[in-house]
Amino acid sequence: MVRSELESDIQYLPGVGPKRGQLLRSELGVNTFGDLIRLYPFRYIDRSGVQNISDVTSDAAYIQILAKVVRVTLMGQHSQPLHVKEMTATLGGRDDSQIRFNTVKRLSAIVADATGEMEIVFFKGIKYMWSRLIPGANFVFFGKPTVFNGRVNMVHPEVDNVPQGGGGGAPGTLTGVYASTEKLKNSGVTNKVMTRLMGLALDRCLGEVTESLPDRILKEKGLVPLRFALRNIHFPSDTTALAKATYRLKFEELFFLQLSLLKQKYVRSRSEVGLRMPKVGAAFNKCYDSLPFGLTGAQKRVIREIRADMTGGHQMNRLLQGDVGSGKTMVAVLTCLIAVGNGYQACIMAPTEVLAQQHYNNISKYLSPTGVSCALLTGSTKASERKKIHAALEDGSLGIIVGTHALIEDTVIFKNLGLAVIDEQHRFGVEQRSRLWKKTSSGIPPHVLVMTATPIPRTLAMTLYGDLDVSVIDEMPPGRKPVQTVLLAERDRGRLYNFIKKQIASGRQAFIVYPLIFESEKLDYQNLEKGYEDIVAAFPFPPYKVAIVHGQQTNDVKNFNMEAFAAGRANILVSTTVIEVGVDVPNASVMVIESAERFGLSQLHQLRGRVGRGSEKSYCVLMHGQKVSKESQKRLEMMVATENGFELAEEDMKMRGPGDLEGTQQSGLPISLNIASLARDGGILSDARNYATHILDADPTLEKPENKILAEELRKDKYYRQDFSKIS
Ligand code: ADP
Numbered sequence: 001m002v003r004s005e006l007e008s009d010i011q012y013l014p015g016v017g018p019k020r021g022q023l024l025r026s027e028l029g030v031n032t033f034g035d036l037i038r039l040y041p042f043r044y045i046d047r048s049g050v051q052n053i054s055d056v057t058s059d060a061a062y063i064q065i066l067a068k069v070v071r072v073t074l075m076g077q078h079s080q081p082l083h084v085k086e087m088t089a090t091l092g093g094r095d096d097s098q099i100r101f102n103t104v105k106r107l108s109a110i111v112a113d114a115t116g117e118m119e120i121v122f123f124k125g126i127k128y129m130w131s132r133l134i135p136g137a138n139f140v141f142f143g144k145p146t147v148f149n150g151r152v153n154m155v156h157p158e159v160d161n162v163p164q165g166g167g168g169g170a171p172g173t174l175t176g177v178y179a180s181t182e183k184l185k186n187s188g189v190t191n192k193v194m195t196r197l198m199g200l201a202l203d204r205c206l207g208e209v210t211e212s213l214p215d216r217i218l219k220e221k222g223l224v225p226l227r228f229a230l231r232n233i234h235f236p237s238d239t240t241a242l243a244k245a246t247y248r249l250k251f252e253e254l255f256f257l258q259l260s261l262l263k264q265k266y267v268r269s270r271s272e273v274g275l276r277m278p279k280v281g282a283a284f285n286k287c288y289d290s291l292p293f294g295l296t297g298a299q300k301r302v303i304r305e306i307r308a309d310m311t312g313g314h315q316m317n318r319l320l321q322g323d324v325g326s327g328k329t330m331v332a333v334l335t336c337l338i339a340v341g342n343g344y345q346a347c348i349m350a351p352t353e354v355l356a357q358q359h360y361n362n363i364s365k366y367l368s369p370t371g372v373s374c375a376l377l378t379g380s381t382k383a384s385e386r387k388k389i390h391a392a393l394e395d396g397s398l399g400i401i402v403g404t405h406a407l408i409e410d411t412v413i414f415k416n417l418g419l420a421v422i423d424e425q426h427r428f429g430v431e432q433r434s435r436l437w438k439k440t441s442s443g444i445p446p447h448v449l450v451m452t453a454t455p456i457p458r459t460l461a462m463t464l465y466g467d468l469d470v471s472v473i474d475e476m477p478p479g480r481k482p483v484q485t486v487l488l489a490e491r492d493r494g495r496l497y498n499f500i501k502k503q504i505a506s507g508r509q510a511f512i513v514y515p516l517i518f519e520s521e522k523l524d525y526q527n528l529e530k531g532y533e534d535i536v537a538a539f540p541f542p543p544y545k546v547a548i549v550h551g552q553q554t555n556d557v558k559n560f561n562m563e564a565f566a567a568g569r570a571n572i573l574v575s576t577t578v579i580e581v582g583v584d585v586p587n588a589s590v591m592v593i594e595s596a597e598r599f600g601l602s603q604l605h606q607l608r609g610r611v612g613r614g615s616e617k618s619y620c621v622l623m624h625g626q627k628v629s630k631e632s633q634k635r636l637e638m639m640v641a642t643e644n645g646f647e648l649a650e651e652d653m654k655m656r657g658p659g660d661l662e663g664t665q666q667s668g669l670p671i672s673l674n675i676a677s678l679a680r681d682g683g684i685l686s687d688a689r690n691y692a693t694h695i696l697d698a699d700p701t702l703e704k705p706e707n708k709i710l711a712e713e714l715r716k717d718k719y720y721r722q723d724f725s726k727i728s
C-alpha cells in the first residue's frame, strides 16, 4: 500500500512529535501534512534589510536590526539586578554554573548599533540567551517593537548570527509569518520552527498534490498551477511569484465556495416546483393606481424580479434588501396582492408585536381601495378574535394575514397559502420558517420573500445568500430629508437637553437609546435606569412626559409605553435597542444614542433610521464616553460622514470582519475562508462567481468529464452545510 504523505498524521513530521502534534491539532486545526501546507502565512516580512535603531518606532510591524550586545542583566523579583555581563566587567563574579536561574524573572539586554541603543527582553529561554548573548558580539534581531516605560524595546525577538556579508537574509527574501497561539509558542513552535516544518512538509507531499482546477480555467484565467502556488505562498521566490500564488489560491477558494453555493441553488430551482401566479390581478392594479406617489425605479425593478419568480413555475426564495425607509413594505404589499390576485392567501410575518401592529396599520391603508381583507394575529390577540381569524384563514375568506410567531402555530391552517413575506430575517430561525411550508394544502411550498433592512455588503450577500436570489432597493423615495448627525461628549449634555426641549416645544419627539450588551446585562439596566432618572429630572412632569421601554418589561407594558410614544402622548422615549427594527414614528425628530461607541456601525445606522421619516428636519446625536478607541472614533466619524447603509456596512466589514456584522452571526459564513477576504477581494469574488455560473449553466450537476475534478473537490467535507441559508 502506498502511504499518502498528504494524509500523514502531523505528529510524524520530523520536529513535531505527540505533544506539538496535539497542539497543532487543537490550536490550528492541523491534523495532517496536507492540512499544514494549506495553512498560509498571514503576512510576509522582507528580511533582506536591516533598520537603524534610531529609526525604530513602536508602531512598526516587524523590524530587523543588526546590533552589538552591550550589557546583559538578569533580573529577579521586583526587577533587582542579580547578574550583569558587560563588555568591560562582570558583576557578581560567579561563573554561570552558580547562577540560580529559577530565581531569574527576566533577561534584559542592551544592544547598540551606530545610531543608538535598544533594550531586548526575554522572559523565557533565559539560560540559553544568557549563554548566547555575549557582550561585544553582533547579532541580527528580528521582532515586533513595543513600548515599555516610554521606551521602545523588543520582547522575545528572533536572534540570528550575522550572515556572511552582513545583512539579514538574501536580498529580496520574503519570510512568511504564520498564525500562532500562546500555547504553540510556549511549546517552542516559533515562527522559525513553523517555517522549517512547512519546508519539510512541502518537500514530503508537494509531489502528491493534484491540480484542483481544470486546465482550461488555468489557461483562461492565467492562473499558476497549484504546486507552484503552494510552494510560493510559503517560500516566495520573489514578489511576483508571491502575487501569482496568492491570486491563484484566492481564486481557487472563492471559486469553489461559489460553485458549491450556486450548485445548491441550481439543484433546488430545478427540483422545487412552485405555484404559478401568472396574473397581476385587479387588486394589485387598484392599489397601484391609488398610491399617492409613483414607485421609485428600484421598487419597480424589484417588483419585476419578484413577478418573474412567481410566474416561473419554481418556488421563489428571494431576499429583499433595502435601507430603512426605502419602501420595502410597499413592495411587500404589492407582492401579497399578486398572490391574492391569483387566488392564494398571503402572510406577512414580523419579529415583534409592535412591528406586526405597525405593518398591519400601514398595510390596511394601502389595502383599503382594493377590498382585500386583512387581519392581525399576534400572541395578544383575544381568544374570540383568534378563533374568527383561524376560521377565516381555513375557509379562505381572509386574503392577507399579518402577524408574529403566532402565525406558525400548528392551530393555524390556511386554505391555500401562496406567499410568505418574512420581515427582518435574522430574527427567525430556519426551523421556524420551514414550518410555513407545511401550511399549504397543495403540498407545493409557498413563495418566500425575506425582507431585511440590515444592509449587507455585496460580497457578503453573495456568500451568505449565495444560494438565494437577492434584490436590492438602492434608492430612497424622493423628498427624504437627510438626518444631521453630530458627535457630542458628556460636557455637551446641557446643550443637548436644551436642544431637545426646543424640539419638543415645536411639537417634535425624541428617542434616547442606551446600549444593552448581553454579558453585562445587570450593569446595562442600571445604566438605563440611571439614565431614565436623569432624564426625568431634566425633563420634569409637567409639562414633559417620558416613557421607557426595555426588554425586561412584560409585553403589555412594553406595548403600552411604545404606543404612548407612537401616539404622541410621550415626548421622549427612553429605551434599549428594542426599538431598533422597523418602528415608525414620523413625528420623532431626534435620536440620541448614549455610549454610541459601544454600537457597531450597522446598528447605529439602524437606530438613526428611526428618525427622518417625517417632513421635519431630523437629528441623530451620538453621545460618546470619555475614553474612545481610535477605531471607535473612526466609526463614529464615519456615521457623521455618510447616510448610505451599504457604504457603512462595507466599512463595518473592513473594520470588524464579516463575522461580527449585524445579522450575520446567526447564519455564519458557509465555510471559513483561509486566504481570501470578503472585505478586500470583491473583484476576485465576482470573477470566481461568474466563472462558476458559466460552468453550471453548461453542466448544472457537474457530470461532464471535463468537470470531474470540480465535482470531486465539492465532495470534500468543508462544502457540506446544513441548509444554512435556505430560507424556506
Ligand atoms: P421600509 O419598510 O423599507 O423601511 P417603508 O415601506 O416603511 O420603508 O416606507 C417608508 C415611507 O416611505 C413610508 O411612509 C412609505 O409610505 C413611503 N414610500 C414608500 N415608497 C415610496 C415612494 N415610491 N415614493 C414616496 N414615498 C414612498
Ligand code: MG
Binding pocket: 325, 328, 329, 582
Ligand atoms: Mg419597514
